[in-house]
Amino acid sequence: MTGGRILVVEDAIVNRKLIERLLRQEGHAVTAVGDGLAALEALGGDGEPPFDVVLLDLVMPGLDGYATLARMKADSRVAHLPVIVISAVEELDSVVRCIELGALDYLPKPVEPTILQARLNAALSAKRLRDLEVEVAAQQAELLRTIARQKEELSRFLSPQIAALVSSPEGERLLAGHRREATTVFCDLRGFTSFSEAADPEEVLGVLRGYHAMMGSLIVEHGGTLEHFAGDGMMVFFNDPVLQEDHVLRSVHMAVAMRERFAELASGWAKRGHKLGFGVGIATGHATLGRIGFEGRYDYGMVGMAVIVASRLSSAAEAGQILLAPRSHDAVADQVVAEPIGEIQLKGMSNPIAAVNVLGLRGAGKAGVSPKPAMPEAQS
Amino acid sequence: MPDELDGVLDRATLDALMDSLGGDAEFLAELIDTYAADAPGQLEMLHMALAAGDIAGLVRPAHTLKSSSASLAALELAERCRQLETSAKAGSLEGANEAIEAIAAELDRVVSALEHTKESYPA
Numbered sequence: 001m002t003g004g005r006i007l008v009v010e011d012a013i014v015n016r017k018l019i020e021r022l023l024r025q026e027g028h029a030v031t032a033v034g035d036g037l038a039a040l041e042a043l044g045g046d047g048e049p050p051f052d053v054v055l056l057d058l059v060m061p062g063l064d065g066y067a068t069l070a071r072m073k074a075d076s077r078v079a080h081l082p083v084i085v086i087s088a089v090e091e092l093d094s095v096v097r098c099i100e101l102g103a104l105d106y107l108p109k110p111v112e113p114t115i116l117q118a119r120l121n122a123a124l125s126a127k128r129l130r131d132l133e134v135e136v137a138a139q140q141a142e143l144l145r146t147i148a149r150q151k152e153e154l155s156r157f158l159s160p161q162i163a164a165l166v167s168s169p170e171g172e173r174l175l176a177g178h179r180r181e182a183t184t185v186f187c188d189l190r191g192f193t194s195f196s197e198a199a200d201p202e203e204v205l206g207v208l209r210g211y212h213a214m215m216g217s218l219i220v221e222h223g224g225t226l227e228h229f230a231g232d233g234m235m236v237f238f239n240d241p242v243l244q245e246d247h248v249l250r251s252v253h254m255a256v257a258m259r260e261r262f263a264e265l266a267s268g269w270a271k272r273g274h275k276l277g278f279g280v281g282i283a284t285g286h287a288t289l290g291r292i293g294f295e296g297r298y299d300y301g302m303v304g305m306a307v308i309v310a311s312r313l314s315s316a317a318e319a320g321q322i323l324l325a326p327r328s329h330d331a332v333a334d335q336v337v338a339e340p341i342g343e344i345q346l347k348g349m350s351n352p353i354a355a356v357n358v359l360g361l362r363g364a365g366k367a368g369v370s371p372k373p374a375m376p377e378a379q380s
Numbered sequence: 381m382p383d384e385l386d387g388v389l390d391r392a393t394l395d396a397l398m399d400s401l402g403g404d405a406e407f408l409a410e411l412i413d414t415y416a417a418d419a420p421g422q423l424e425m426l427h428m429a430l431a432a433g434d435i436a437g438l439v440r441p442a443h444t445l446k447s448s449s450a451s452l453a454a455l456e457l458a459e460r461c462r463q464l465e466t467s468a469k470a471g472s473l474e475g476a477n478e479a480i481e482a483i484a485a486e487l488d489r490v491v492s493a494l495e496h497t498k499e500s501y502p503a
Contacts, residue, residue, distance in 0.1 A: 014415045014448040021407060022400060059443045088447070090462065110393075110450040113400040 003027035004052035004124040009039040009068065010086065011060040015111065019055065019086075022113050023120075036063025040071060043078050053123045054083045055107065058094055066094075066101065073102040080130055082123040086111070159219075159226045162300045165241040174241055175300070177290030182240045183251045183282060183328060184306050185224065186314035187215070187258065188233035190277030199274065207269060207276070208232065214261050222254035227302055235311075237302050240289050248284055248331040255280045255322045256361055277319020283309035284328040312346035313355055322358040329356050336361055388486075388493040393453035398501065405501040412494045415452055419445060419487055426464075426480050430473075438468035438476065445483070454490040457483065 006028050010016040013034070020032045031051070033039050039056070040063070043049045054072070058065035065085060073079050082104040087095050095106040104126065105119050147167070155163035165171050189211070196204045208231070215234060219226050223244060224236040236254070239247035262278040269276055287304030306325070313323040321341075329338060338356035345352040401407055422445040429437030446461035464479045 012444045012447045013418050014411060015451050017411060017414055018451055025402065059440055061440060088462075090466075109447055 005029045007051045007054045008032040010057040035060045036068035049078050052127045057086045069101045161225050161242050175291045182287050183238045183247045183284040184310040185236045185251045185282050186310045187280040190319040192232040248328050279317030280322040281310045281313025282328050283325035323355045388489045389453045390455045409498045416491050457486045
């Protein structure tokens with residue numbers, strides 16, 4: 001073992017010189033003092049004390065070994081230093097008292113070099129292990145701070161549920177891919193293309209920011225997972241990665257709330273001459289969810305017939321309409337007020353489907369009741 | 381080897397000490413000089429404490445002289461100091477005067493024997 005830094009506290013000058021010499025010839029760096037006050041002074045100062053082990057005599061003038069030990073243990077800066085008390089064999093009761101006070105070990109007098117080395121090496125190992133633990137704990141704390149910072153940063157780029165999923169224990173499995181029933185919501189603006197062609201870019205971005213901010217807060221409020229947004233279009237799904245027993249109802253609540261809040265926004269835009277409308281498509285079905293993309297850019301995505309149906313329904317919806325696919329409607333039929341819009345033929349699908357348009361919610365849903373929401377006139 | 385050691389210094393202890401110092405006679409001589417300079421002061425403190433009737437004041441010098449003497453193989457002196465320390469701790473002055481006289485006489489023999497020891501190890 002390489003040398004340590006040892007503080008020797010011993011009033012008998014012959015023994016002090018002898019111990020100092022025995023330690024130096026074993027390669028230790030030694031500071032030797034004659035009483036407790038001098039020892040505390042040597043241990044003083046800021047930061048880590050410059051010693052690994054303290055060898056402490058008990059019977060000393062001024063501040064004796066017991067008082068010195070008690071003061072060391074009361075000082076959090078030096079309390080961790082291993083202390084070996086030096087004691088004559090006939091003073092074993094003193095040794096017990098010292099160990100109760102926090103001493104690590106004792107050394108019988110007269111000092112026997114082999115025992116001195118053995119006890120000292122054990123104390124040095126303890127001190128080095130402790131130093132290592134402190135170092136590892138500091139590294140670990142730094143690592144945890146980094147992870148927390150990354151999580152926070154990640155949650156700005158991803159939906160909160162997906163950010164949480166990435167760092168959860170089951171994240172790897174769910175990201176790798178899984179099948180689950182989910183409800184997909186597509187929504188976009190009617191008249192946005194002609195608006196964006198005619199208006200100033202600042203105006204277009206201003207409208208989009210207002211729209212995104214409002215829709216974003218409603219998605220979070222209803223527990224939806226935003227899969228993506230592109231321009232005026234958004235795809236949100238429910239029941240994944242967080243399971244939601246009422247995922248269909250949640251999606252309808254969100255869509256109704258979106259339609260109401262959109263009406264407020266749209267009336268403001270209408271005053272500036274912009275005619276914009278809002279359409280939604282909702283479908284429920286089994287889908288595959290997980291990491292989709294390529295090395296360097298992955299998204300948490302959803303693939304399945306429900307996604308395609310919701311997308312097509314959104315395209316088919318007129319301004320102010322929330323179109324529900326039959327399976328979604330079945331799940332919430334007694335909780336929503338809806339009107340059939342007849343069979344519609346969706347692009348790329350062989351059979352027409354019987355979608356309904358949601359007029360409002362039955363009873364006092366959290367998104368509020370609005371049997372026939374007032375929507376501004378808009379071009380589809 | 382010198383009869384001066386008999387009953388004053390313990391040969392085995394001295395050899396072990398010399399061995400642990402790697403045969404450094406110069407350092408042993410320094411240690412002996414330190415002892416010879418320090419021990420009379422401890423004895424003086426014993427005399428003063430006794431004159432003052434300060435029983436507690438006997439403990440520390442007796443303890444220090446015991447430790448130093450034991451380190452330098454003066455086991456007989458160390459034992460006398462230990463007995464004095466023990467009875468002083470117990471609060472007794474009985475026989476303290478005789479004990480200190482005996483310690484003084486033994487200390488003379490020890491210092492003298494140690495001086496001889498210095499010469500017996502090649503420097």
